[in-house]
Amino acid sequence: MQLLVETEIECPWCFEQFPLVIDTSSGDYEMIEDCSVCCRPIQLEIRCSPGRLDDVQANPG
Numbered sequence: 001m002q003l004l005v006e007t008e009i010e011c012p013w014c015f016e017q018f019p020l021v022i023d024t025s026s027g028d029y030e031m032i033e034d035c036s037v038c039c040r041p042i043q044l045e046i047r048c049s050p051g052r053l054d055d056v057q058a059n060p061g
């Protein structure tokens with residue numbers, strides 16, 4: 001099973017999109033990721049089950 005799923009997220013600060021690899025192995029989680037364009041922190045709420053990415057919400061951290 002492919003547990004690492006690549007997706008695109010939109011930065012809530014600068015609205016640029018960039019790719020991010022999500023580890024779906026342990027289900028729903030939250031993480032902070034710095035935007036690769038403007039470097040500001042993005043709070044990500046990730047909804048997933050192993051091998052399947054359901055939804056990613058990107059909020060200003």
Ligand SMILES: [Zn+2]
Pocket residue numbers: 011012013014015016035036037038039040
């Ligand atoms: Zn940004």
